[in-house]
Amino acid sequence: MKRLLSVCCALLLGGAAQAKPIEVASPDGRLRLTVEVTDRIDYTLRDGDDAVLGGEGLALRLADRTLGERPRLRRVSRSSADELLQRINPTKNAGVRNRYNAVRLDFAGGYALEFRLFDEGAAYRFVTSLPGGIDVMEERVRFTLPSGSEAWLSEVGGFNSMYEEPYTLRQLSAFGPDGRMTYLPVLTAEPSGRKVLLAESDLRDYPCMFLRGDGRGGFTATFPRVPKEYGPKNDRSLEILSEETYIARTEGARTFPWRVAAVAREDADLVRQELVWLLAEPAAERDWSWVQPGLVSWDWWNGMRLTGVDFRAGRNTESYRRYIDFAAEYGIPYIIMDEGWSASTTDVFRPNPNLDLEELVAYGGQRGVRIILWLTWLAVERDMERLFGQLEEWGIAGVKIDFMDRSDQWMVSYYERVTRCAAEHRLLVDWHGSYTPKGLFRTYPNLVNYEGVLGMEQGARCQPENSNLLPFIRNAVGPMDFTPGAMLSAQPEENRSTNSNPMGSGTRAYQLALYVLFEAPLQMLADSPMAYERERPSAEFIASVPTMWDELRVLHAVCGKQLVVARRKGTKWYVGGFTNNEPFETEIALDFLPAGRKFRMTSFEDGVNADLQAMDYRRRVRIVDASTRIPVKMVRNGGWAAVIE
Numbered sequence: 001m002k003r004l005l006s007v008c009c010a011l012l013l014g015g016a017a018q019a020k021p022i023e024v025a026s027p028d029g030r031l032r033l034t035v036e037v038t039d040r041i042d043y044t045l046r047d048g049d050d051a052v053l054g055g056e057g058l059a060l061r062l063a064d065r066t067l068g069e070r071p072r073l074r075r076v077s078r079s080s081a082d083e084l085l086q087r088i089n090p091t092k093n094a095g096v097r098n099r100y101n102a103v104r105l106d107f108a109g110g111y112a113l114e115f116r117l118f119d120e121g122a123a124y125r126f127v128t129s130l131p132g133g134i135d136v137m138e139e140r141v142r143f144t145l146p147s148g149s150e151a152w153l154s155e156v157g158g159f160n161s162m163y164e165e166p167y168t169l170r171q172l173s174a175f176g177p178d179g180r181m182t183y184l185p186v187l188t189a190e191p192s193g194r195k196v197l198l199a200e201s202d203l204r205d206y207p208c209m210f211l212r213g214d215g216r217g218g219f220t221a222t223f224p225r226v227p228k229e230y231g232p233k234n235d236r237s238l239e240i241l242s243e244e245t246y247i248a249r250t251e252g253a254r255t256f257p258w259r260v261a262a263v264a265r266e267d268a269d270l271v272r273q274e275l276v277w278l279l280a281e282p283a284a285e286r287d288w289s290w291v292q293p294g295l296v297s298w299d300w301w302n303g304m305r306l307t308g309v310d311f312r313a314g315r316n317t318e319s320y321r322r323y324i325d326f327a328a329e330y331g332i333p334y335i336i337m338d339e340g341w342s343a344s345t346t347d348v349f350r351p352n353p354n355l356d357l358e359e360l361v362a363y364g365g366q367r368g369v370r371i372i373l374w375l376t377w378l379a380v381e382r383d384m385e386r387l388f389g390q391l392e393e394w395g396i397a398g399v400k401i402d403f404m405d406r407s408d409q410w411m412v413s414y415y416e417r418v419t420r421c422a423a424e425h426r427l428l429v430d431w432h433g434s435y436t437p438k439g440l441f442r443t444y445p446n447l448v449n450y451e452g453v454l455g456m457e458q459g460a461r462c463q464p465e466n467s468n469l470l471p472f473i474r475n476a477v478g479p480m481d482f483t484p485g486a487m488l489s490a491q492p493e494e495n496r497s498t499n500s501n502p503m504g505s506g507t508r509a510y511q512l513a514l515y516v517l518f519e520a521p522l523q524m525l526a527d528s529p530m531a532y533e534r535e536r537p538s539a540e541f542i543a544s545v546p547t548m549w550d551e552l553r554v555l556h557a558v559c560g561k562q563l564v565v566a567r568r569k570g571t572k573w574y575v576g577g578f579t580n581n582e583p584f585e586t587e588i589a590l591d592f593l594p595a596g597r598k599f600r601m602t603s604f605e606d607g608v609n610a611d612l613q614a615m616d617y618r619r620r621v622r623i624v625d626a627s628t629r630i631p632v633k634m635v636r637n638g639g640w641a642a643v644i645e
Helices: 268-272 275-279 315-330 359-369 377-382 384-396 408-422 456-461 508-516 529-534 536-546
Strands: 005-012 017-024 030-036 041-047 050-062 073-086 095-107 111-118 121-144 150-153 168-171 179-181 186-189 196-203 210-213 218-222 226-232 237-243 248-255 256-266 294-298 335-336 370-376 398-402 427-430 448-451 524-525 552-560 562-570 570-580 585-590 599-606 616-623 629-634 639-644
Touching: 005 196, 017 073, 017 095, 030 248, 041 508, 050 256, 050 456, 095 275, 111 275, 121 196, 121 275, 150 335, 150 524, 179 186, 196 275, 196 529, 218 585, 226 552, 237 377, 248 408, 256 268, 256 275, 275 524, 294 315, 315 335, 315 359, 315 529, 315 536, 359 370, 359 384, 370 377, 377 384, 377 398, 384 408, 398 408, 398 552, 408 427, 508 536, 508 562, 508 639, 536 570, 536 639, 552 585, 570 629, 599 629, 629 639
Parallel strands: 294 335, 294 524, 335 370, 370 398, 398 427, 427 448
Antiparallel strands: 005 073, 017 030, 030 041, 041 050, 050 121, 073 095, 095 111, 111 121, 121 218, 121 248, 121 256, 150 168, 150 186, 179 210, 186 196, 196 256, 210 218, 226 237, 552 562, 562 570, 570 639, 585 629, 599 616, 599 639
């Protein structure tokens, strides 16, 4: 691995009140960013000759001053990097190229703005070097886009959210300041066909950014304030009774989160880019080898309604032994014991009296299966260190923590405190009821998944119309606990999901393809052991799909409509594709295979009647090589999946 980082030049500007525009280009020269410093700080990002994004009035308003207001530029310094980074828990490629050109603007008053320009997009952040602590009252920016732009938004009425809203496509000119707002990421589509994904990275000790429409086709930033007073709410959260006047009380010398814009000339670029990961703080150099992501059998979605057994199903020792047996048979390394494993949601130091947790841990250990336990964030917060020490002593592999539903500074810091403490006790972390990824999964590799998505646990509310957007928006910023794997499939209009008979929208082949298309180091099998055993060919395919990858190829991509990808792990390739409510046909070339060799391809394809009965699928086996071209045909809300070995 070779790393190159060099400071190219530095320009001292004395006390100049303003300067000529400062420019920086991406390494390939296609993107150009211009920063103008007048009585405020603005930037314009261009792709070729086209302006694709503007940032107006960049500022941090503190309690006693505003950084960025009437700025005095002191120094401009430039740097670049070109290095291949090896990724822990890779969801796209084992190696990630970190190549950018950067410019830093230092201003009088102890602050700076850093800009990085990648071939895939741009990012900026504030850096301060102020003594003591500071109160941040507001972070200002107005994002501007070309006239006629639209955007996929996750609209919410306030800052408290489970981040499970569907995406709605809105004309930005009609998205006004008095309406609802949206959390990040946001995907904008410009009249030229170009798309820009707005996100943030390296979020630490600071609230999440939300966006409001400005009524002029752009966005303004808004942030939740720090809670001041809490009251009781329920067994899994607290009520915020009052708030401070500031959005963050923090150190005066620090870096602030990166504001990220991934620029996609074609939709496949959204799936390939890894800007949020690249801009996050790297993991500390320590032993992370104990972090072993993989598939996990999950009990909640299927309600533990086991059949064909001689015991009463439920949250008891016998039922969980059955889940362990299933996982062991299929080589699945984990099971999750969801809500109900403990004496209560608040008493998490005692298992419920119907199960013997010590016995289950030992039984799973004999069979190569470890246990992950569900917890509320409130229960964890009450006695975190002692609880995690107890879980480590019990031999628990990880925790699934739920119902945070906030992203103010305190809660963002809570995520890091918990993940860091979990790492000290060698526990994996899966965040549910969570905000969307902001880079912490790079800083702490034991953070293996986030929910923050309208996933399959929402039953009939989860439909391909929304799910097909996820690789281009939600999954584009980090891992995603969608919880796929329904063995009872239906076309969306016929989804009648219940606790006893949960259903997934889309065809059977669609469900199988999700394991290749969606990125999640800790990937669920949402259905019951019996459902998988009745559908053994499908189960065997799912159990074979890795959750970490060496290489990604995007073969076809139309945002929200179709996606076909090929992923490699070792010498095996997996192919997955889906379509929306319109049938789709294409042909894929297998030229990514090594030349001169024959391979066995096993595919799962929509049956001829899958548009009428979503359970209809066909399993095919054929011999292929690098010259083979495979016709792919999907019915509406259909899919296609294959393993090549």
